[in-house]
Amino acid sequence: MTVALPSAPHLPNPNRPITTGSWRTFRPVLDHEKCNLCLLCWVYCADGAMKRSEEAVMVDLEFCKGCGICAKECHKDAIDMVEEG
Amino acid sequence: MRERKFLSGNHAVAYAVKYIQPEVIAAYPITPQSSIVEKISQFVANREVDADFIRVESEHAALSACYGAACAGCRVFTATSSQGLAYMAEMLPYVSGSRFPMVMPVVNRSMAAPWTIWGDQQDAISQRDTGWIQLFVENAQEAFDTCLQAYRLAEDPAVLTPVMVNLDGFVLSHTEELVDLPAPEEVQAFLPPYQAKYAVDFTNPTTFCFGATPEVFAEYKYHQQAAMEAARQKITDLAVEFEQLFGRNHGGLIKEYSCEDADYILVTLGSFTGTARTAAQKLRAMGKKVGVLKVRSFRPFPAHEVARVLANTKAFGVLDRNYSYGNEGALFTEIKASLYDCAVRPPGLNFIGGLGGRDIRLDEFEAMFTKLEQAAGEPGTVKAVNFIGLR
Ligand code: SF4
Ligand code: SF4
Numbered sequence: 001m002t003v004a005l006p007s008a009p010h011l012p013n014p015n016r017p018i019t020t021g022s023w024r025t026f027r028p029v030l031d032h033e034k035c036n037l038c039l040l041c042w043v044y045c046a047d048g049a050m051k052r053s054e055e056a057v058m059v060d061l062e063f064c065k066g067c068g069i070c071a072k073e074c075h076k077d078a079i080d081m082v083e084e085g
Numbered sequence: 086m087r088e089r090k091f092l093s094g095n096h097a098v099a100y101a102v103k104y105i106q107p108e109v110i111a112a113y114p115i116t117p118q119s120s121i122v123e124k125i126s127q128f129v130a131n132r133e134v135d136a137d138f139i140r141v142e143s144e145h146a147a148l149s150a151c152y153g154a155a156c157a158g159c160r161v162f163t164a165t166s167s168q169g170l171a172y173m174a175e176m177l178p179y180v181s182g183s184r185f186p187m188v189m190p191v192v193n194r195s196m197a198a199p200w201t202i203w204g205d206q207q208d209a210i211s212q213r214d215t216g217w218i219q220l221f222v223e224n225a226q227e228a229f230d231t232c233l234q235a236y237r238l239a240e241d242p243a244v245l246t247p248v249m250v251n252l253d254g255f256v257l258s259h260t261e262e263l264v265d266l267p268a269p270e271e272v273q274a275f276l277p278p279y280q281a282k283y284a285v286d287f288t289n290p291t292t293f294c295f296g297a298t299p300e301v302f303a304e305y306k307y308h309q310q311a312a313m314e315a316a317r318q319k320i321t322d323l324a325v326e327f328e329q330l331f332g333r334n335h336g337g338l339i340k341e342y343s344c345e346d347a348d349y350i351l352v353t354l355g356s357f358t359g360t361a362r363t364a365a366q367k368l369r370a371m372g373k374k375v376g377v378l379k380v381r382s383f384r385p386f387p388a389h390e391v392a393r394v395l396a397n398t399k400a401f402g403v404l405d406r407n408y409s410y411g412n413e414g415a416l417f418t419e420i421k422a423s424l425y426d427c428a429v430r431p432p433g434l435n436f437i438g439g440l441g442g443r444d445i446r447l448d449e450f451e452a453m454f455t456k457l458e459q460a461a462g463e464p465g466t467v468k469a470v471n472f473i474g475l476r
Contacts, residue, residue, distance in 0.1 A: 008308070009183065009294050013291060
């Protein structure tokens with residue numbers, strides 16, 4: 001537990017002590033060569049696990065639960081779902 | 086300026102809302118609750134209540150809308166009854182678990198089938214374990230006063246728990262009595278504007294009501310129970326503070342009537358308390374040592390207070406306007422459990438009555454006290470369920 005829990009189940013962001021990364025069976029792996037930064041994956045990721053910047057999108061593996069929606073939505077085939085070792 | 090109005094129980098609640106000034110009201114009509122929100126929508130239309138009135142498609146949506154508005158930091162209000170309360174059932178623990186203060190009058194009505202619009206308390210009792218504070222009132226004045234107290238209670242930082250204010254359908258909702266209304270500034274001093282502890286704030290983003298894992302779920306439930314414990318003292322304190330300001334005290338967790346030296350005490354919940362008291366008064370005049378104990382707060386349950394009052398009786402009775410099928414009246418079970426630690430447990434009888442709007446007459450209350458006299462001397466608690474006036 002990284003932060004003390006408040007008395008109600010509402011937590012200030014980004015100090016969320018509850019992560020979903022451990023649920024993952026498949027990990028999204030990005031090919032930055034193919035990616036054109038359209039941000040569809042960022043829009044569709046139900047966990048807010050796709051992080052965006054000026055240069056690239058990045059997966060926050062603490063929260064990515066491996067659903068594969070981003071890979072499905074990517075028009076550039078830039079995301080591969082690779083089984084966790 | 087204080088004033089006095091001839092109001093039904095439902096309109097007393099609506100007038101309370103005028104003083105409380107919630108920012109969002111979402112409700113769906115259901116008999117016998119409808120005239121509460123009808124009156125309030127009139128107040129909103131006349132700009133006497135400065136609230137957004139959301140006309141929703143169901144009770145589930147009503148409480149969901151209130152939940153959302155509470156999330157945004159608003160003081161909210163809704164009201165319901167019976168099947169409507171059942172339809173809200175999914176949202177009830179969402180609200181209490183999220184620790185959003187909210188007040189919801191429930192105009193108690195029976196649960197179908199057979200379908201009926203008449204009153205008993207099966208609706209609220211069936212939602213006992215949803216984490217809401219449950220207060221029961223016995224007249225329109227108490228309904229008005231309790232709504233004001235309930236917001237103070239719910240919004241207390243140590244409590245932050247929603248409150249159901251239960252008033253009996255028809256007997257209270259549709260009969261009129263003189264109700265004393267305080268001056269608006271008196272209420273403003275008693276109930277200051279609401280400052281939400283948890284609210285949407287774009288500069289301080291918050292995740293609301295996140296999905297909890299086994300590592301943290303129990304802790305939130307522990308906090309909820311701690312809040313209920315804090316509510317006990319608060320309910321008692323508010324009754325005293327309210328009396329100092331407005332001159333009326335309907336009881337804190339309980340209200341005793343000639344219980345001090347009573348050999349036989351009848352325990353009640355809600356509007357039948359008045360008739361029980363009249364019966365007790367009559368029997369007292371005949372030299373019988375009888376009393377009436379009104380349970381005002383069903384959740385949190387006043388176990389210690391009940392034990393203190395009932396421990397030295399020769400017999401006690403509990404009137405339930407509900408039935409926990411497969412067992413007995415729900416209040417009876419709880420009253421008996423309260424007496425577990427007593428050195429000598431008096432015998433107790435369970436009376437089931439007033440189901441589906443059936444009246445309980447004065448002579449039937451007198452007969453209950455007679456039954457208690459007959460039960461005296463029986464060892465321990467007698468598990469005996471008596472249906473009043475069963476045909
Ligand atoms: S796999 Fe699912 S959770 Fe992970 S980044 Fe893609 S869309 Fe988000
Ligand atoms: S959807 Fe594909 S192309 Fe678009 S930003 Fe995401 S990874 Fe890049």
